[in-house]
Amino acid sequence: MTLPTAPAAVIDASGAPLAGRYAGLVHGFAWARLAPPHARGRLWRLFHHKRWHYVALATPELFCAVAIVDLGWTSTAFAYAFDRNKGKLVAAFSQHGLPGLGARVAGHAGGASVFRGPGSRIAIEALPQQRYRLRLDCGQFGIDAEFGAPVSPILLAVGQADGGSVHATQKSGGLPLWGAVRCGAHGYSLDGGVASFDYSNGLLARETEWRWASAHSLELGFNLQAGYFGAQENALWLDGQLYPLGRAHFDFNPDNPLAPWHIWTDDDLLDLHFRVEGARREERNLWLAASRYVQPIGTFSGWVRASVQAPKRIVTQLAGVTESHFSRW
Structure with a gap:
């Protein structure tokens, strides 16, 4: 079963969210237009409105x-x-921005997001013909990459966020990639690699937790989440088509996330084993907020299929990430 075309907006004329999974971009997430029971006051929205723009770049040599x-x-x-x-x-950067000044996250996945800080600038920009550019200049660490246009539909998922109000996300399948990465005196080519992006925008709970997995080639990819958004963003990209997936199960050791993971869906459309090559970790405990985060990098092997009647497509060492994340924000 493929997904219906994305609506023009994520909220209908009565103020109700158009919950579901769709294929295609949507331009704008006007949560102030929500009607009861999803509506929230302006102050509540200020502290619970979360937006992020994430890009992954993968080659045989670099992630x-x-x-x-x-x-x-x-x-x-x-x-x-x-x-x-x-x-x-071989390079890492993390920085907080000043409230209202450090970052501007786009109003939709086709917009521009920018972060500026002391000695740093990151920009994710939309180009003509559904292409994108990522530029990062953080001292010894630099990226200049272009990717797109999509070879398969972009996912739109809209629905209830546990403990919050409403959430929506736009995620791409694999996108053709070219460009370069600078890590000190060493450079890496991105030409012939694969990019993907995650744009998320919602009214989330004070405490939010999830597990996540994502990996893409140009022919095959998947997005899986278990936590605050349930199965609503689970999807498979296969041969230019986008298919919904069922609830995802993550079997891993939280005390040793670098050990192998086993991930599967309860609709019998995906069963994968994840071998870890390394990880990015971060743990913060501030006065107003806290975060425990680990994102292992590695490869997925196993099988996927578009329906229970379809033959299994073998997946072999597909580069991607898993994630275990808790935020009090």
């Missing part, structure tokens, strides 16, 4: 991830480059 996050009352950004041959991070 990079970059994120710009608007928490409403403050902002943050992170980026890293992981050398897959060396099995270690």
Whole structure:
């Protein structure tokens, strides 16, 4: 079963969210238009409105991830480059922004997101013909990458967020990638690699927790989440088509997230084993907020299929990430 075309907006004329999974971009998430029981006051929205723009870049040699996050009352950004041959991070960046000044996250996935801080600038920009550009200049760490246009539909998921109000996300499948990464005196080519992005925008609970997995080639990819958004964003990209997936199960050791993971869906459309090559970790405990985060980088092997009647497509060492994340924000 493929997904219906995305609506023009995520809220209908009566103020109700158009909950569901769709294929295609939507331009705008006007949560102030929500009607009861989803409506919230302006002050509540200020502290619970969370937006982030995340980009992953993968080649046989390198995996990079970059994120710009608007928490409403403050902002943050992170980026890293992981050398897959060396099995270690070769560049990493993390910085908070000044409230209202450090970051501007786009109003939709086709917009521009920017982070500025002392000695740092990150920009995710939309180009003509559904292409995108990522530029990062953080001292010794630099990225200049272009990616797109999509070879398969973009996912839109809209629905209830546990403990919050409403959430929506736009996620791409694999996108053609080219460009370069600079890590000190060493450079890496991104040409012939694969990019993907995650744009998320919602009214979330004070405490939010999730597990996540994502990996993409140009022919095959998936997005899986278990936590505050249930199965609503679970999807499979296969041969240019986008298919919904059922509830995801993450079997891993929280005390040793670098051990192998087993991930499957309860609709019998995906069963994968994840072998870890390395990880980015971060733990913060501030007065207003806290975060426990680990994002292992590695490869997925197993099988996927578009329906229970379809033959299984074998997946072999597909580069991607898993994640275990708790935020009090």
